[in-house]
Amino acid sequence: MRVRDLPLSAAVIDHFESQGIEELYPPQVAAVEAGVTEGRRLVAAVPTASGKTFVATLAMLTADGPGLYIVPLRALAREKYETFDALPGVSVGISTGDFDSAAADLADNDIVVATSEKVDSAIRNGADWISDLACVVVDEVHLVGSEGRGPTLEVTLATLQRRAPGVQIVALSATVANPDEIADWLDARLVQSTWRPVDLRTGVYADESVRFDSDAVHDLSVPGDPDDATDATDALVSETVADGAQALAFVRSRREAETLAERLSGLGSSPDVAEEVRDLDGTETGRRLAECIEGGVAFHHAGLRSDHRVAVERAFRDRDLRAICATPTLAAGVNVPARRVVIRDQKRYTGSGMEWLPTLEVHQMCGRAGRPHLDPYGEAVLVGDSTTRDDLWERYVEADPERVESKLADPNALRTHVLSVVASGFADSRAGVLDLLDATFFAHGTPTERLSGVLDTAVTDLAEMEMLVDDGGLRATDLGKQVSKQYVTPETGARIVDGVRTAAASVTRLTALEIVCDTPDMPDTYLGNRERADMYRFAQTHADEFTTKMGETEAFEEWLTAVKTARILHEWTEGASAADLVERFRIGPGDLESRIERAEWLLGAADAIARVVDAESEVPFRAVRARL
Numbered sequence: 010m011r012v013r014d015l016p017l018s019a020a021v022i023d024h025f026e027s028q029g030i031e032e033l034y035p036p037q038v039a040a041v042e043a044g045v046t047e048g049r050r051l052v053a054a055v056p057t058a059s060g061k062t063f064v065a066t067l068a069m070l071t072a073d074g075p076g077l078y079i080v081p082l083r084a085l086a087r088e089k090y091e092t093f094d095a096l097p098g099v100s101v102g103i104s105t106g107d108f109d110s111a112a113a114d115l116a117d118n119d120i121v122v123a124t125s126e127k128v129d130s131a132i133r134n135g136a137d138w139i140s141d142l143a144c145v146v147v148d149e150v151h152l153v154g155s156e157g158r159g160p161t162l163e164v165t166l167a168t169l170q171r172r173a174p175g176v177q178i179v180a181l182s183a184t185v186a187n188p189d190e191i192a193d194w195l196d197a198r199l200v201q202s203t204w205r206p207v208d209l210r211t212g213v214y215a216d217e218s219v220r221f222d223s224d225a226v227h228d229l230s231v232p233g234d235p236d237d238a239t240d241a242t243d244a245l246v247s248e249t250v251a252d253g254a255q256a257l258a259f260v261r262s263r264r265e266a267e268t269l270a271e272r273l274s275g276l277g278s279s280p281d282v283a284e285e286v287r288d289l290d291g292t293e294t295g296r297r298l299a300e301c302i303e304g305g306v307a308f309h310h311a312g313l314r315s316d317h318r319v320a321v322e323r324a325f326r327d328r329d330l331r332a333i334c335a336t337p338t339l340a341a342g343v344n345v346p347a348r349r350v351v352i353r354d355q356k357r358y359t360g361s362g363m364e365w366l367p368t369l370e371v372h373q374m375c376g377r378a379g380r381p382h383l384d385p386y387g388e389a390v391l392v393g394d395s396t397t398r399d400d401l402w403e404r405y406v407e408a409d410p411e412r413v414e415s416k417l418a419d420p421n422a423l424r425t426h427v428l429s430v431v432a433s434g435f436a437d438s439r440a441g442v443l444d445l446l447d448a449t450f451f452a453h454g455t456p457t458e459r460l461s462g463v464l465d466t467a468v469t470d471l472a473e474m475e476m477l478v479d480d481g482g483l484r485a486t487d488l489g490k491q492v493s494k495q496y497v498t499p500e501t502g503a504r505i506v507d508g509v510r511t512a513a514a515s516v517t518r519l520t521a522l523e524i525v526c527d528t529p530d531m532p533d534t535y536l537g538n539r540e541r542a543d544m545y546r547f548a549q550t551h552a553d554e555f556t557t558k559m560g561e562t563e564a565f566e567e568w569l570t571a572v573k574t575a576r577i578l579h580e581w582t583e584g585a586s587a588a589d590l591v592e593r594f595r596i597g598p599g600d601l602e603s604r605i606e607r608a609e610w611l612l613g614a615a616d617a618i619a620r621v622v623d624a625e626s627e628v629p630f631r632a633v634r635a636r637l
Contacts, residue, residue: 010038016046016071020097029382034060036202037067043198045179046071048143050197052150052180054188056205057376058346061181062092065146068179069120070099074143078122079165081149081158084318084343089148090122104131116141125162130496132168133433142173149341150180150191151369153450154413160422163415166195167448168435184372186409194453207379211389211406214241215398219390222406238392242353243273245390250276250305250331254348254384258334259374261354263310263597269353270301270308270334277305277331282324289316291588292598302330309335312597337366340373350378350389355401369410415451418463420470421529424499427467428476432485432493439464439483474503491621495614501528505615508556509626515553519579521633523555525611526578527571532607534574537595541569548572577601578608582636609637 010033012025025031033041036055045051045068053064069076078093080086083105090103102118104127115121115131116138123131132139147166153159169176178195185191192199212221217235219227229248233240242258249256258273260266279302287299298317301307307321307330324330325345332347337357339345352374356363371391379387393401417423427442436442442464446452452460471477476489476499485493492502508524525531536544548559548569555572562568577594581587581601591598612634619626 010041015041015067017067018098021070021099024095024097030063033063034206035204036060036200037064039200039202040064041067043200048072048177050178050195052182052188052192052195052197052199054182054185054199054201056203056209057183058207058379058381059183059202059205061148061183062089065148065179065181066093066096068146068177069093069144070096072144072177075118075138075141076120076144076146077128077142077169078120078146079125079128079148079162080122081125081152081162081341082343083124084315084322085148086122086124088343093120093122125158125165126496128169129161129165129429132165132172133429133493133496135433139169140172142169142176144177144179145169145173147178147180149182151182151185151410151413153191154411154416156416156419159416160419160426163417163449163451164426164429164445167445168430170448171435171445183376184369184410185413186369187412190453191413191450194450205379205387206381207384207387209375209379209387209389211375211391213391213393213398213401213406214245215393215395219245219388220398220402221388236394238353238394239269239272241392242269242351245349245351245392246273246332247276249347249349252348255325255328255330255380256332256349256351257339257345257347257374257377258332258351258353259337259340260334261336261357263308263312263336265354266308266310266334266336267297267301270306270332271297273306273332273334274301274304275306279303279305279324279329282320282329286317286320289320290314290598291586292591293588294591294598305331307333309333309339310597310599311336311338311603312599314598314602317598337370337374340370340377346377346380346387348378348380348384348387350374350387351392352390353392355391355393355405365404367411368405368408371405372410375405413450415449415454417446417449417451418455420463420466421498421500423463423467424470427464428471428485428489428499429493431477431483432490437482437484439468442483471499474499475506476502487621488618491618495617497528497530497611497614497618501530501611501614502618504528505618506622509615509619509623509628511556512626512628516627516629517554518582518629518633518636519551519554519575520556521612521615521628521630522575522578522608523557523572524628525608525615525630526574527557527568528611530607530611531571531574532603533567533570534577534594534596534600534604536566536570536573540573540595544569544573544576547576574604578604578637581605582633605637609634612637 037060086105094101100118102115102121104123153163210221210223212219217229217231231241231244246256283299283302309321322343322345355366375389378389391401430436430442468479472479478484612630616630
């Protein structure tokens with residue numbers, strides 16, 4: 010099937026053909042035959058690089074109305090926005106922030122790209138454009154089963170189906186073990202394929218050879234110790250680069266990524282990219298990254314500033330870098346394919362010990378191997394030894410990814426979304442809430458009696474938090490409405506209320522920061538053993554400014570971590586430099602960046618919530634936000 014056979018405008022057809030897209034891939038043909046250009050719902054479970062974005066584009070361009078493309082990450086939103094914005098005659102909008110608005114400015118676009126959290130917040134804030142949607146595309150739909158954003162994506166899809174009846178849903182995934190269940194839930198047709206434009210060979214290294222699932226065996230000369238995982242990884246990456254290709258190496262931690270990149274640096278030369286990165290900030294992390302890039306290799310992890318990560322990703326796609334050493338987060342992010350993917354570490358520390366990576370996560374890494382039109386094949390290699398070879402083969406090469414299962418039953422998640430449904434005016438009774446929940450993946454496999462039971466528990470909890478009134482019907486209090494509008498969890502809202510009500514006489518900017526940093530919506534900041542005593546002394550010194558007393562908290566270590574975050578942000582408002590804070594508090598530039606951004610949001614939310622529960626509150630949330 011040719012692009013010219015599709016029901017697209019001449020300008021769009023010319024656009025695709027100018028990019029060399031003339032013939033459809035087999036999975037794309039299957040999607041067309043399944044009715045994706047006729048408004049049919051579709052689940053496309055096909056490998057990375059086999060044309061999922063093109064299928065999504067077809068659906069949105071042929072829909073009888075606006076399209077919405079939902080992504081899990083901001084970086085991916087920007088990438089997709091640029092892809093769709095290049096389409097002739099198509100207006101495209103993007104929204105990833107401002108969780109307290111309806112994003113009304115998006116209404117006039119043909120295509121909107123947004124994160125699931127942004128779509129959820131727009132719905133909560135009364136976005137009228139949601140009801141006009143004709144097509145909704147969900148990228149990485151397997152994330153319905155993730156602990157963090159899974160429930161939000163699930164409820165968002167359920168709400169969209171209620172608010173835009175008849176909307177076409179197209180769900181995409183390269184790594185889902187039970188796509189038939191996802192398709193059944195969404196009342197969609199399933200297109201499932203293992204076809205890839207570039208063959209993928211997956212194998213396990215041990216004893217100076219790699220055994221692939223194609224039965225091929227590749228001998229490898231390993232300078233140093235053949236049983237040492239790092240020596241073997243070095244050899245696998247260096248061999249790929251010597252062959253004129255690029256490589257990705259995945260390791261368990263930030264420190265390991267940086268150490269490996271420093272070891273491999275010298276495989277190429279990228280002075281211009283290094284200079285760009287060096288000019289971004291004056292932190293030690295930025296300097297080390299620039300030095301690695303000088304030698305053609307970069308590291309990539311969440312501790313980097315967002316513009317550092319963007320520079321690395323762009324340079325790799327432009328082939329200005331030979332290799333990236335990364336933590337597994339890169340596998341779930343933007344498009345950075347390579348000839349060879351090397352997975353050195355298959356376990357990571359989870360707080361209680363070392364645990365195996367999920368098979369789905371490893372398959373995502375493996376799927377990065379093979380660049381269409383650049384590589385004759387792609388290779389994914391798990392690094393093991395003679396004692397682990399068989400286990401790795403069984404666990405990751407032969408095994409399917411884990412089944413996607415709903416996480417909506419988590420009490421925190423359910424409270425959040427029950428409050429949202431009621432506060433947004435979508436339901437005013439248990440029956441109304443159950444009607445919406447009935448469209449979730451959780452309800453798809455859950456008896457009605459259990460669903461009713463977990464709803465009762467959530468309603469009781471929210472009533473105790475003073476966010477819902479349960480008097481035969483359900484209605485949100487002013488507090489509940491504001492908590493939902495500000496897009497914070499009920500637990501965060503309750504902590505802010507408690508902080509405002511218990512603020513001591515000595516209220517300072519540090520008081521405001523302690524309150525918002527001690528909420529579930531503020532990410533934890535690592536607290537090392539060497540700094541624990543110093544942070545304890547800081548907490549003692551400023552005890553009069555804090556709303557939590559040191560001897561009264563049941564989760565002292567968590568609170569002390571929150572104190573560290575508050576202290577860092579307080580010093581930032583006092584004029585401390587990023588380089589100084591990163592060095593003294595042993596955090597990454599990206600950690601500081603994300604905490605500042607999160608604090609801006611939470612301080613704004615806290616100010617709005619404080620005005621509901623205590624109009625005379627003297628906690629200076631707004632003043633601190635202005636100083637960030």
